[in-house]
Amino acid sequence: MSRQPVVIIGSGLAGYTVAREFRKLDAETSIQIISADHGGFYSKPMLSNALATGKTPLSILNANAEKMAEQLKMTIRSHSRVTAIDPSSKSVTLPEGEKLPYSQLILALGADPIRLPLQGDGVDAILSVNDLDDYHQLCTALRGKKDVTILGAGLIGCEFANDLAVAGYRVRVIDISARPLGRLLPQAGGTFMQHRLEAIGITFHLGTATQCVERIHESLRLTLDNGEIIQTDVLLSAIGLRPRIALAEAAGIKVNRGIVVSRSLQTRYADIYALGDCAEVEGRVLPFVMPIMHAARGLAATLARTPTLVRYPAMPVVVKTPACATVVSPPDPDARGEWRIEESENGVKALFQSADGKLLGYALLGTATREKNLLATQLPAVME
Incomplete structure (x- = not known):
């Protein structure tokens, strides 16, 4: 009896990497x-540093769905959404009520951009870039424009700010935090990044939040909670x-911040993984x-x-801000220790160490990034 297909919901890096790694181990089972x-394969991290090098959406796409299906000997159903999962019958429901059986189901659903609860008639003009179609929309919106404002001075916000500034745009960044990358960097690192x-x-508006976005002819007017007014072409x-959990939750799969899985990436159902x-x-x-x-393998x-x-x-994270080379390996949120900082004109070396001197995390900026390989060997595993 032939095995039912392995069904993967999602065609991002997670979904395609599982398919590729599985195909190396099993050449026969249907995927x-x-x-x-559209189902094409591309590097999503490239989206936040593609403008300065003039990359178009088409040039970012590595392979379309047809080519990926041929390469991995599988079926790709593009522009199709799963509307329900039935663990009892081991099937998923597609549009028009079609039922697709599975032997094993992989949820590689990704995440949605968080939307702020803002006021004003310009809220629907706020862009976010979470996939290639979003990047195409941003490129279209930028044509003939010069002024861009970014909400958020986290990793992605800073990467886009750097990219847009190098591409020739006037860039402002607004964040409620006191410094950029406030969740990843100690104070000295955030200050160095900002400078x-x-x-x-790039102009920063920190320690403040946007309250209202209004349309003013072809521009947008932002009102901040400190009373400041900003006018911009693109926001x-x-x-x-925010992890996409609604489909799993509706199927009775346990969720929390994300879809809850074990170390084998298994949900509470034996043949459903995420x-x-x-x-x-x-x-x-x-x-x-x-x-x-690592998870996909x-x-x-x-x-x-x-x-x-x-x-x-x-797994240190390389922040794609060429103006400020940065590598971060954030300590576990529950780790006990303190930051030990070495600053110079050209860099910041911040080591998060336990009381007995054990390295639990680090943040390296500027010239200090030269030490990333040496320090990486001293870090504990995230999960043994």
Whole structure:
């Protein structure tokens, strides 16, 4: 009796990497990817530093759905959404009520941009970039414009700010935090990052929040909670992502911040798994490339009937801000220790150490990034 297909919902890095790794281990089992968009494969992290190098949406696309289906010998159903999951019958429901059976189901649903509850008739003009179609919309909106404002001074906000400034736009960044990358960097690191980005023309409005966005002819007028008024051509929101959990929750799958899974990436149902931006692995949501790659390799082995626990080594994050080279390996939120800072004109070396001197995390900026490889070997694994 032939095996029912392995069904993957989502065609981002997580979904495609699982398919690719599984195909290395099993050349015969049918794989079906269900994609809400075009289903093509591309590097999503590239979207936040593509404008300065003139990359078009088409040039970012590595392969369309047809080519990916041919390469991996699988079926890709693009522009199709799963409307329901039925764990009891091991099937998913597609538009028009079609039922698709699965032997194993992988949820690689990704995450949605968080939207601020703002007032004003210009709210619907706020852009966010979470996929290639969004990037195309941003490129279209930027034509003939010069002034861009970004909501959010986190990792993605700073990456877009750097990219837009180098591409020749006047860039402002608004954030309620006192400094950029407030969740990733200690104070000295955030200050250093701010100064380096200001040096290429970026203006920061920190310790304040946007309250209202209004349309003024072809521009947008922002009112901040400190009373300041800003007029801008394009408004980009980059304040974070929220895992997509609604589909799983409706199917009775346990959710918290993300879809709750074990170290084998298994949900409470034996044949349903989740990974990537939508998954919460033993309390951790890890929306970065390296965790996805490690998770996909482990899950592929499990799907090929070699049960495998996912192990995450130390996984430093490279922030794509050329004006301020930055590598961060944030300590575990529950880690006990303190930051030890070394500052110079050209860099900041911040080590988060326990009371007995054990390295638990670091933030390296500027010339201090030269030490990233040496320090990475001293870091504990995220998950053994």
